[in-house]
Amino acid sequence: MGNGSPEKISQQVLEAVRSVVGPVGVPLHEPSFGGDEVRYLEECINSTFVSSVGPFVDRFESELGEVTGADHVVATTSGTAALQVALRLAGVEPGDEVLVPALTFVATANAVSYLGAVPHFVDCEERTLGLDPVALREHLETAVEIRDGRCVSRENGRVIRAMIPVHTFGHPAAIDDLLAVTVDFPMDIVEDATESLGSTRRGRHTGTIGRAGTLSFNGNKIITTGGGGAILTDDPDLASKARHLTTTAKVAHSWEYSHDEIGYNYRLPNINAALGCAQLEDLPDLIDRKRRLFKSYTRAFAEIAGVEVVEEPYECSSNYWLQTLRLADSFKVHKDSILSYCHAAGYGLRPAWTPLHWLDPYKDCPRADLPVAENLYRTLINIPSSAHLV
Amino acid sequence: MGNGSPEKISQQVLEAVRSVVGPVGVPLHEPSFGGDEVRYLEECINSTFVSSVGPFVDRFESELGEVTGADHVVATTSGTAALQVALRLAGVEPGDEVLVPALTFVATANAVSYLGAVPHFVDCEERTLGLDPVALREHLETAVEIRDGRCVSRENGRVIRAMIPVHTFGHPAAIDDLLAVTVDFPMDIVEDATESLGSTRRGRHTGTIGRAGTLSFNGNKIITTGGGGAILTDDPDLASKARHLTTTAKVAHSWEYSHDEIGYNYRLPNINAALGCAQLEDLPDLIDRKRRLFKSYTRAFAEIAGVEVVEEPYECSSNYWLQTLRLADSFKVHKDSILSYCHAAGYGLRPAWTPLHWLDPYKDCPRADLPVAENLYRTLINIPSSAHLV
Numbered sequence: 025m026g027n028g029s030p031e032k033i034s035q036q037v038l039e040a041v042r043s044v045v046g047p048v049g050v051p052l053h054e055p056s057f058g059g060d061e062v063r064y065l066e067e068c069i070n071s072t073f074v075s076s077v078g079p080f081v082d083r084f085e086s087e088l089g090e091v092t093g094a095d096h097v098v099a100t101t102s103g104t105a106a107l108q109v110a111l112r113l114a115g116v117e118p119g120d121e122v123l124v125p126a127l128t129f130v131a132t133a134n135a136v137s138y139l140g141a142v143p144h145f146v147d148c149e150e151r152t153l154g155l156d157p158v159a160l161r162e163h164l165e166t167a168v169e170i171r172d173g174r175c176v177s178r179e180n181g182r183v184i185r186a187m188i189p190v191h192t193f194g195h196p197a198a199i200d201d202l203l204a205v206t207v208d209f210p211m212d213i214v215e216d217a218t219e220s221l222g223s224t225r226r227g228r229h230t231g232t233i234g235r236a237g238t239l240s241f242n243g244n245k246i247i248t249t250g251g252g253g254a255i256l257t258d259d260p261d262l263a264s265k266a267r268h269l270t271t272t273a274k275v276a277h278s279w280e281y282s283h284d285e286i287g288y289n290y291r292l293p294n295i296n297a298a299l300g301c302a303q304l305e306d307l308p309d310l311i312d313r314k315r316r317l318f319k320s321y322t323r324a325f326a327e328i329a330g331v332e333v334v335e336e337p338y339e340c341s342s343n344y345w346l347q348t349l350r351l352a353d354s355f356k357v358h359k360d361s362i363l364s365y366c367h368a369a370g371y372g373l374r375p376a377w378t379p380l381h382w383l384d385p386y387k388d389c390p391r392a393d394l395p396v397a398e399n400l401y402r403t404l405i406n407i408p409s410s411a412h413l414v
Numbered sequence: 415m416g417n418g419s420p421e422k423i424s425q426q427v428l429e430a431v432r433s434v435v436g437p438v439g440v441p442l443h444e445p446s447f448g449g450d451e452v453r454y455l456e457e458c459i460n461s462t463f464v465s466s467v468g469p470f471v472d473r474f475e476s477e478l479g480e481v482t483g484a485d486h487v488v489a490t491t492s493g494t495a496a497l498q499v500a501l502r503l504a505g506v507e508p509g510d511e512v513l514v515p516a517l518t519f520v521a522t523a524n525a526v527s528y529l530g531a532v533p534h535f536v537d538c539e540e541r542t543l544g545l546d547p548v549a550l551r552e553h554l555e556t557a558v559e560i561r562d563g564r565c566v567s568r569e570n571g572r573v574i575r576a577m578i579p580v581h582t583f584g585h586p587a588a589i590d591d592l593l594a595v596t597v598d599f600p601m602d603i604v605e606d607a608t609e610s611l612g613s614t615r616r617g618r619h620t621g622t623i624g625r626a627g628t629l630s631f632n633g634n635k636i637i638t639t640g641g642g643g644a645i646l647t648d649d650p651d652l653a654s655k656a657r658h659l660t661t662t663a664k665v666a667h668s669w670e671y672s673h674d675e676i677g678y679n680y681r682l683p684n685i686n687a688a689l690g691c692a693q694l695e696d697l698p699d700l701i702d703r704k705r706r707l708f709k710s711y712t713r714a715f716a717e718i719a720g721v722e723v724v725e726e727p728y729e730c731s732s733n734y735w736l737q738t739l740r741l742a743d744s745f746k747v748h749k750d751s752i753l754s755y756c757h758a759a760g761y762g763l764r765p766a767w768t769p770l771h772w773l774d775p776y777k778d779c780p781r782a783d784l785p786v787a788e789n790l791y792r793t794l795i796n797i798p799s800s801a802h803l804v
Contacts, residue, residue: 057459065455069447074640074689075633101491101641104679130662130673137676140530243465243683250464250683251491272520279753281767283520286527286775289494293633293640299464299685363669377671385663385676
């Protein structure tokens with residue numbers, strides 16, 4: 025049992041949140057619109073180009089390239105779609121396995137499943153919340169053997185084709201150390217940077233270090249296009265194939281409709297890109313606000329024993345997409361009490377996602393020991409994080 | 415060889431098109447925005463609900479229900495997504511086969527492939543351009559046997575789980591006669607009504623007669639949401655499951671993130687639904703214009719031997735989404751000449767889609783004899799069809 029009663033702890037958390045965001049309940053996250061959104065949407069309608077071709081798509085991709093440093097950007101209908109296509113272009117085939125952190129949104133594993141491949145769950149680290157390079161190496165040393173330059177599972181003979189580091193809640197994973205693991209255990213890295221637009225590690229933007237990376241612009245993200253995502257890559261061939269696959273693999277011709285692969289209808293519509301261009305103009309301000317919100321929460325929780333606010337990892341600059349409390353081990357028994365107490369008061373607190381190996385559709389997937397991911401689920405709570413709260 | 419030289423025929427076609435749509439080249443299809451589009455988009459931004467929940471989504475679904483007569487409507491990110499989910503809920507499983515017309519947009523077959531199922535191509539009829547009930551019955555009589563109430567392929571033992579009638583270019587397929595075929599050959603019907611919003615057969619809206627139907631609001635359709643689609647059904651259970659699957663199969667809970675199936679991020683964003691609500695207000699006018707455009711083209715082509723404008727099937731009212739020329743058999747040698755001549759003059763004419771069994775990714779799929787689908791590809795040409803051309 026933790027110190028104090030569940031009621032007392034819950035009340036302390038609620039009061040600290042209130043001291044930062046005000047006395048009226050707020051949801052976990054809302055988008056902020058204060059710039060050119062309506063003007064660009066009107067411009068888009070007047071142009072009649074609202075669908076998957078149009079100048080706002082080109083502009084959004086180009087500006088995302090400037091923000092992230094990626095040589096090529098391909099905008100898609102969702103972050104999930106981006107991840108599915110990036111994995112397919114990294115060579116993931118039906119019957120392969122892909123390493124996925126046990127603690128992430130279910131879409132990370134779903135993108136693997138859509139390709140007929142199997143998620144193989146590996147553990148996270150307390151520090152970054154992302155894949156743990158040390159635990160990963162230890163697991164691979166016993167779980168795989170290298171055949172013809174490929175990682176093959178000793179358990180079932182499947183090829184482990186790629187890993188998906190996730191930059192959880194905006195905090196960069198230890199991507200350089202994960203890259204080092206692939207020297208001994210050859211596989212591609214496709215980064216899930218769907219939560220981390222604007223976050224960097226050692227000055228490099230998340231999503232630009234692996235073979236490809238993916239962004240999301242869902243309504244709950246730091247900037248939104250309503251629904252949308254993007255593939256980041258420095259590989260011109262991968263980018264070109266991503267454009268082809270996301271436009272139904274139609275072969276270029278002035279009038280013939282012919283398709284040389286099974287592609288997808290996954291290109292971001294111009295109307296959604298128009299919204300994205302306006303939102304992107306606000307990104308520096310949104311990140312600045314979220315970093316200030318972190319400082320306000322840190323001050324508010326400074327005196328509360330057993331509860332700390334998760335800080336960006338060493339050598340990283342986080343977008344602090346979702347602010348996160350970490351409960352001391354002796355306080356994790358109070359997690360549900362804190363959540364229900366604050367919800368009753370109208371504040372949208374949320375636990376981390378249920379670890380994926382506990383979900384029915386993924387409970388039989390191969391996995392490493394996952395003590396940290398399970399403990400993170402028991403100790404983390406996201407708190408209201410909208411940029412306009414400061 | 416057809417009568418006259420390729421140049422003479424091509425010139426006649428171009429002059430007839432010009433006499434209807436004017437002396438300046440126009441694309442095959444453009445959307446028409448003349449109503450509340452910008453106002454609704456502004457309202458949507460001001461509400462901050464731009465993503466996959468929001469009042470415009472509810473309203474769009476409700477109004478689509480009124481227009482089509484479907485009891486339940488579930489809006490999705492695309493027509494392809496709608497078809498994939500509808501097929502999955504009709505019970506299509508990996509390794510099943512699904513009957514698909516050989517002449518349709520590739521997305522019809524792709525939706526089958528995404529589920530790990532296999533398209534089985536069947537022939538079309540000259541009259542409706544859709545699946546031919548007579549040829550279908552003949553094919554099934556030799557190609558399948560009934561085991562435990564299911565159609566099983568004699569060729570490979572796979573279950574043929576469903577068929578997808580497509581209402582091609584907006585013209586209703588012979589859906590009642592296809593339903594009659596399923597009495598002897600039990601399988602579900604999922605209608606691809608992605609091109610036929612507003613089209614009816616015997617007073618019933620396309621997409622509402624089978625187990626489920628699907629609409630598309632891509633930028634080239636009669637109304638557009640930028641990108642989007644919808645599932646139509648009278649089955650409350652199927653609708654409820656479609657809502658669940660298209661929202662990542664998240665189990666309802668105030669804060670826990672748990673998912674009981676492999677779902678999708680496929681719900682239409684509110685910002686796209688806002689556009690759809692404005693467009694839907696114009697639908698009666700858009701249909702009226704397209705029907706008038708058909709009459710204008712019919713008059714313009716009346717005197718040109720060997721070329722006729724495709725008319726709606728008997729007992730049907732078509733939305734005439736795409737206007738279509740049909741070349742007499744002796745004129746089909748001139749198809750490419752007509753296309754390139756008109757393109758050179760800036761007019762966006764287009765042939766029908768390359769038959770799917772000719773495409774690399776689908777060339778090894780099971781199929782019936784497909785003489786009509788192949789002939790339709792050789793004889794049909796779509797001509798400029800935007801509603802604002804009259």
